[in-house]
Amino acid sequence: MMPGRPAHPAAIDIGALRHAWPGEADILRIDRFHVAAGERVFLAGPSGSGKSTLLGLIAGITPCQQGRVAILGDPVGGMSPARRDAHRAAHIGVIFQLFNLVPYLSALENTLLPLRFSPQRAERVRRTGQTPVTEARRLLDVLGLDETTLGKPATALSIGQQQRVAAARALIGHPGLIIADEPTSALDRESRDGFIDLLNSECARTGAALLFVSHDTALAAGFDRHVDLRDINRMAIAA
Amino acid sequence: MSAPLTRLARKSLLNRGVSVGLTVLSVALSVMLFLGVEKIRTGARDGFHATISGTDLVVGARGGAVNLLLYSVFHLGDPTANIGWDSYERVATAPGVAWTVPVSLGDSHRGYRVVGTTPAYFDRYRYGRRQALRFADGRGFDGIYQAVIGAETARRLGYGLGDEITLSHGIGEVSFAEHTGHPFQITGILAATGTPVDRSVLVSLESLEAIHAGWDSGVARSGAQAATGGSGLQPDSVTAILVGTDSPIRVLSLQRQINTYRGEALSAVMPGVALSQLWRVIGAGETALRAISVLIVFVGLSGILTALSAGLNERRREMAVLRAIGARPQEIFALMTLEAAAIAFAGALAGILAVNLAFLAVSARVMRRYGLDLGQAGPGLTDLGVLAAVTLAAAVLGSWPAWRAQRNALADGLSIRL
Numbered sequence: 001m002m003p004g005r006p007a008h009p010a011a012i013d014i015g016a017l018r019h020a021w022p023g024e025a026d027i028l029r030i031d032r033f034h035v036a037a038g039e040r041v042f043l044a045g046p047s048g049s050g051k052s053t054l055l056g057l058i059a060g061i062t063p064c065q066q067g068r069v070a071i072l073g074d075p076v077g078g079m080s081p082a083r084r085d086a087h088r089a090a091h092i093g094v095i096f097q098l099f100n101l102v103p104y105l106s107a108l109e110n111t112l113l114p115l116r117f118s119p120q121r122a123e124r125v126r127r128t129g130q131t132p133v134t135e136a137r138r139l140l141d142v143l144g145l146d147e148t149t150l151g152k153p154a155t156a157l158s159i160g161q162q163q164r165v166a167a168a169r170a171l172i173g174h175p176g177l178i179i180a181d182e183p184t185s186a187l188d189r190e191s192r193d194g195f196i197d198l199l200n201s202e203c204a205r206t207g208a209a210l211l212f213v214s215h216d217t218a219l220a221a222g223f224d225r226h227v228d229l230r231d232i233n234r235m236a237i238a239a
Numbered sequence: 240m241s242a243p244l245t246r247l248a249r250k251s252l253l254n255r256g257v258s259v260g261l262t263v264l265s266v267a268l269s270v271m272l273f274l275g276v277e278k279i280r281t282g283a284r285d286g287f288h289a290t291i292s293g294t295d296l297v298v299g300a301r302g303g304a305v306n307l308l309l310y311s312v313f314h315l316g317d318p319t320a321n322i323g324w325d326s327y328e329r330v331a332t333a334p335g336v337a338w339t340v341p342v343s344l345g346d347s348h349r350g351y352r353v354v355g356t357t358p359a360y361f362d363r364y365r366y367g368r369r370q371a372l373r374f375a376d377g378r379g380f381d382g383i384y385q386a387v388i389g390a391e392t393a394r395r396l397g398y399g400l401g402d403e404i405t406l407s408h409g410i411g412e413v414s415f416a417e418h419t420g421h422p423f424q425i426t427g428i429l430a431a432t433g434t435p436v437d438r439s440v441l442v443s444l445e446s447l448e449a450i451h452a453g454w455d456s457g458v459a460r461s462g463a464q465a466a467t468g469g470s471g472l473q474p475d476s477v478t479a480i481l482v483g484t485d486s487p488i489r490v491l492s493l494q495r496q497i498n499t500y501r502g503e504a505l506s507a508v509m510p511g512v513a514l515s516q517l518w519r520v521i522g523a524g525e526t527a528l529r530a531i532s533v534l535i536v537f538v539g540l541s542g543i544l545t546a547l548s549a550g551l552n553e554r555r556r557e558m559a560v561l562r563a564i565g566a567r568p569q570e571i572f573a574l575m576t577l578e579a580a581a582i583a584f585a586g587a588l589a590g591i592l593a594v595n596l597a598f599l600a601v602s603a604r605v606m607r608r609y610g611l612d613l614g615q616a617g618p619g620l621t622d623l624g625v626l627a628a629v630t631l632a633a634a635v636l637g638s639w640p641a642w643r644a645q646r647n648a649l650a651d652g653l654s655i656r657l
Contacts, residue, residue, distance in 0.1 A: 056653040061562060082567055089565020094653065096563070102247070104254030116243035125337040152253075169478040169564075181653075 008037040009073030011177045011209030012058060019053055019069030027053050029234040030067075033227075037072070037176070040203055040210040042220040045229030051213060054229065055179055058211070059092055060084030072176040089118035093170025094210070095199075097182040100166030101154035107161070108150045111136040111168045114175075121173025132172075139168040143198055160191040167195070171202050178203055179211045186220065196222060244570060247561075247572070248577040255550070259582060262546045266586025270629060273532040274594040277621060280525050286367075287518060290434045291481075291510045293365030295490045298322070298330055298480040298497055301504035305520070309512040311342060311479035313427065314352040314435050318344065321476035326503045330480055333496065335489035338363055341477040343444055346406045346418075348441055351392045353406050353440045355447035355474075361387075363483060366434045377427035383446040386423040389439045390431035394608075398425055402442070406450060418450040431608060445472040480506030482507070536629065543582050543633050547575060547640040551647070558648040572638070572645040579637025580630050587629040591622045 012035035021029040027050045035041050045051035056062030057077075060083070064077030072091050076084055088094075091227070099234055101110045115122040115132050125135045140150060143164040151159060157165065163183055170178050180199065186191040196212075200222050204209040212223060222227045252259045291297075292310050299307040300320035308314045331339040339362045343355035354360075361372050361379045377400045380387055388398060398404070402425045409415040426563060431437055449472055484490050490509065497507035556569050566574075 052652070052654045059563065059653045061653045085562075085565055085567040088563070094563040096560070100560060102557055102560055104250045105247075109250075113243070114564050116246070179653075 010062050010070070011035045011037050011039060011072055012068040012211065013068065014058075017057070017064070017069065018090060019050075019057065019062075019065050019067075021053075026235050027105045028057075029087045030054075030182070030232050031234070033232050035209050035211060038204075038207045038209055040200060040222075040224045041212065042217075042223040042226045043211055043213045043229055044215065044217050044220070044226070045213060046215050049229045050233050050235065051229055052181075054233075055181055055211075055213065058177075059094060060088045077130040086118070089114065090120040091176050093172075093175045093178045095163070095166045095170050095178070095180040095183040098159070098162075098186050100169070101157075101162055103155050104153065106151050106153055107140065107145065107157060108133070108136055110154055110165055111140060111172055114169060115173055118173065121175065125172065136168065136172060139171055139202075140165065142202065143168050144194070159186050160188075160195075163187060163195060164198070167199055167202070169178075171206065171208070174208065176208055177196050180210065180212045182214055183212075184214070192219070244574050244577060245253060248574055248581055251574075251580060258546055262542045262582050263586040263589065265542045265590035266539045266583055266629070266633075267313055269536045270587045270590030270625060271594045271597075273536050274591060274622065274625060275531040275597075276528055278279040278594070278598060280528060280649050284518065284522070284525065286433045288511070288514050288619060290514065291364070291366060293363070293369050293483065294481045294510055295484045296482040296494055296497070296507045297510055297513070297518065298482055298505055298507045299478065301506045304506070304508040304513040306515050307479065307506055307508055308510065308517060310344065311481075312435065312510065314344065314354070314439060318478050319365050321478055322505065323476050323479065323503055324474060326500070326505060329478055329482055329500070329502065330482065330497060330505075333493065335485050336482060337485045338483045340364065340481040341444060342479045342481065343447055343474065343476075344478045346408055346447065346450075347473065348392075348404050348406050348440045350397060351389075351396075351438055351440050352435075353442060353447070355444045355477075357443055357444060358439065360481075363481060364436065366432050366436070370432075372432065372436065375428050375430040377425070380426055380441070380443050380446075383443060383449050384421055384423050385426045385442065385446070387429060387441040388425055389429050389437040389441075391437040392440060393428045398428075400425055406440070406442075408451075421450045421528065431606075439487040444474050444477070448472040448474045537632075539586070540583060540629065540633050540636055543579050544636050546582070547579055547637060548643075550553070551640055551644055554638040555647050555651060558644055559651045559654070562651075568645045568649055571648045572641045575641035576634050576637045577642050579641070580634040583633030584626070585632045587626045595622070 012033060014030055014033040017030040017033075018026055020026045044049075052236060053062060057064055058071060060071070060076045060079065063081065063084075065079065068075070069077035071087070074087055074091075076087055079087065101107075102113065105113070112132055115125060122132060125132055128135070130138070136151065145161060145164055145168075149161060154162065155167070164185070166183070170180075178199070183199075184195055187195060196219060197208065199212075210223075212219075217226075266500055297307060297311050300318060300322055302319045306316065306319070309396070310318045327339070327341055330336065338359065340356060340360050342360075344352060346353035346355075358379050358381065364372055368373075373391065377387075386404060403422040404425065405422050406418045408418065423446070429436060452472075482493070484493060494507045494509065497505050561571060561574075562568075
């Protein structure tokens, strides 16, 4: 821990953020967006609201042009690209809408992948007294994937199974922030509700903050807070 | 962070087994072709340079070095003139000369050159790494009207020990002046050497003198009685002399001495120097051959480029996932480059193994039959060099699709294209 750093810095602390893609008008203008440590936030945002850009900035894939982006107390906005990548590897788990898995790896190998890219995450697993494989198996088991699916290649899994493997991969090694971008839009209603419950309970258990993005506000019920991107992004009003 | 990348590259390649396998095969075939050509090329060149060894000087009538080498060693073309016997004796007794072997050319048998010489030829003529001639069958000649034939002469004409052959005057395949009155008996057959010796018929100088007795005008004088005894058959002249010296440091001074000999216009050449000159003339084809086989390797490598570029769009999502997990753009680049290099490495390795196995299988037979030394079987420095060069070239070529994948990954950011 850095000296002078609060014990539980905010998961996301964005201030006076402005962003425009080259040659275009501003797509984002956010005065303040805050997600506390361990807080589970539902972010509603239709396409075109600057949602993807915001997630890119939070994850540190998109460089910050103007304003403050601090993730878990670290000023991601001011970091070099390489440090942003390392920060993302160590502290953020990402779940996409679809095609989350590396097709030529098994479910188990996909889950273990973040530990290979981040020594910090691997170290956190080791500190719990687990080996990477037992931790991955535990997570996959909690998320309802049975033993027989673990060795299967990603392409042999159903979409529901793929999404749960993606969740296990995002959660492994206790990252402080999980970003889920429309993770349930490809699932049927039943598995959708089950998925959200599991994700919420696992985040609660590990203390990870969750930023759950969806256009379907019907899903917002189980979250600590509900934010509409159009309310915080002053540029989206025109869109 | 290369450990996860090598693992990913391996799994990714194994996953695309068939198409990667075919690409590996095309690289393997091109490398096989390149190495095969290369091995035969060096075998031919070494074989050529090993045509004559252990002889310090070849002496003939004054003329060009290459020409002298061509007619005296390769039995190609005609000598400009002969050397008088007294000149031969002067050379043989010159200080520093350890041994001499006279060679007399001009007759043939069914297109195969007849070489008149002394029994010392079998001890002194060396080829390759100073290998001596070896008899596959029989022994050398020890009297007149006896002949020793080279391996190819024996094989092509189907001759065995004890067979009788007649010599022809001149060197054409069909001759109108046959020495029919004096058949020669084959007393020995030499093992294959890969040198012009294989295509020759060796007889003693006295035998040549005996069949030519009375041929002063170039045609058989009617009623002439050819001598049959061993005495009184000393030739007037010889075509060339192979000379060995006591010590290598005397070669240059001896050469100068012979070249400036006042009794007769002579030329002395060092076979190694003349061979190199000759190879420079006939070796031009080898450069072309080599250029073509290098190009074929590039054709094989371009297959890798095709394979990687074709999968680029399908792999966009995979790259976005890797980026989300924390892979840097350089790691996406490295992954693709690694895959290209791995395909090339596997292909080159397979090609090298195959070509070495093939040479192992045939080299003994080629050696026995043609006397051509294909070099040591088993991977050598050339193979290692090819392995490294092909892998490196593939990595460089692979950097093009790798760069495109990296650029895509940067453009896609944290979004997956559906």
